[in-house]
Amino acid sequence: MKAAVRQNYGPPGVLHVKVLQIPVPKKNEVLIKVKATTVNRSDCGVLTGKPWAIRLFTGIIKPRLKVTGSDFSGLVVAKGDDVNEFNISDEVYGFFDQGIGSHASYFCVSTKRAILKKPTNITHEQAAASLEGAHYAFYFLEKVVLKKDDKILINGGTGAIGSAVLQFLKYKGFHVTVTCDTSYVPVLRSMGADKVIDYTLEDFTKLDEQFDFIFDAVGKSTFGKCKPILKHHGIYISSELGPYWQNPLLALISPFMRNKKVKFAFPFSIQRSMAFINELVEKDQFIPLIDRRYRIDEIATAFEYVMTGQKKGNVIISFS
Template sequence: MKAAVRYNYCPPDGLTIRELPIPSIRSNEVLVKVKATTISRTDCGVLTGKPYAIRLFTGLFKPALPITGTDFSGVVVARGEQVEQYQVGDLVYGFFDQGLSTHAEYVAVPITKAILKKPEHITFEQAAASLEGAHYAYYFLDKLKLYAGDSVLVNGGTGAIGNAAIQFLKHKQARVVATCETAFVDYLYKQGVDYVIDYTQEDFTQFDEQFDAVFDAVGKSSFGKCKRLLKPIGVYVSSELGPNWQNPLLALAAPLMPGKKVRFPLPFSINKSMQYINELIEKGAFTPLIDRNYLLDDISEAFNYVMSGKKKGNVIIRFD
């Protein structure tokens, strides 16, 4: 099978496409013929080993898994003797943020990992694109404890995380104000955003409204700059650590701080977020934003595009 391989942490150009044996499966694994996978910001971390903290999970000095890739959709082509939930021919999708070797034509997936049957009405590309950004969006919003009618400002409405967050918030009947560049303003209104700020024209931190929460889904701002946007007990949450790791530190100090607070969720259980995502897909309440798609042979180019910070939603690797 063809797979994208590297034996040391490296930039995208260090990845090579190699011919490798199809993986053999253990008793609790299924073998999946991959139909689509994505290149996400998580994949960039797994490829490069940066930020360095990621190496605690992916291998300290070199990557534990030579093949990159964290998500997949595809068809079960074999199953281990202990596997009862899946049959050969089932269409499945799944994700593991510490690496799952899915940038390959076949992948062996333990059924203890987050894997589910693919909702019938979505494509393989949509299934693969429904996982990484949506998983983080789920955990960041879960920490906010929001109710219908609460208001949230989402900075970065066209990111994989930010765009999933918008759809989850609208499903919870929140009031949503979101930022994006000019070309996507109409797109966000069509998704139900109540007010869209074109960040190329206007500084969102000067917006004249106070929110129950500000979710900086692209981690480009700070608690200090967003404080004036928060109601007296409003919460700031960011997908990034912030300068000098200030977001987790401020979150640790939150119990000692009266009023406005920072939260920094640790998104651990992918099984839980994936159940939620699957439920919303089934209800027609979540459709991932998809940008470009590439063939596996062009994976380095795809990684370079994702690292540019300009992708809109999700970038697909397809297997024709």
């Protein structure tokens, strides 16, 4: 079987596709034959070991897990003696943001991880693409209490996170304004965006309207720049730490701010976000945005593309 292996943290060039033995599941593990996985922004952090804080979870000097990959959709082809939740031939999908070794044709995963049976109304590629960005999108929305007539702006609607936040908000019936570049204006309209701002033509921070919430899903703006377009008790949330880690720091002092505030999402339980995502997928209310597809042999190129910060939604590694 093929797997994307590295010995050290580093750029995509440290990854080599190797032929390894198919692993054997331990008592509480299932062996997955991977049909599709993605290269996402969490994978980039696990590959490079940056920002450094990630190494607290993935290995300080060297990565604990040599095979990259954090999400998958595939088939259960073998299972350990203690596994009762899944059977051979079950179609399953799952995610673990610190890495799960899924950039491989086969891998073993503990059933204690976030794994669910794949809804039958989506493909394996769509299932793999439903996880990472949507997980962070779920925790953006968990940080806030939204009211019926709130006006919401998403900066960066074409990212994996932004395109998921947009669909989640439209599912809940909110009025959403979103930014993207010219080529994706029609796509975001088709996803239900009420207003789409082409960021190559217009700076959203100069709009003459105000919002209750600004979700900066690409972390390209700051609280300071967004303040003029936030309403009196408006809230700014970013997917990035911001210059000098200002977003988590501002979130810490926000309870003492009288007016506009910053919140920062620390996503924890993947089981919770996956349960929500799974429900929406089953109701045909969430279809992940998919950009390009690569083969496992092209994985370094896929990482290079994702690291440009220009992917539209999700980048698939397909084993079909």
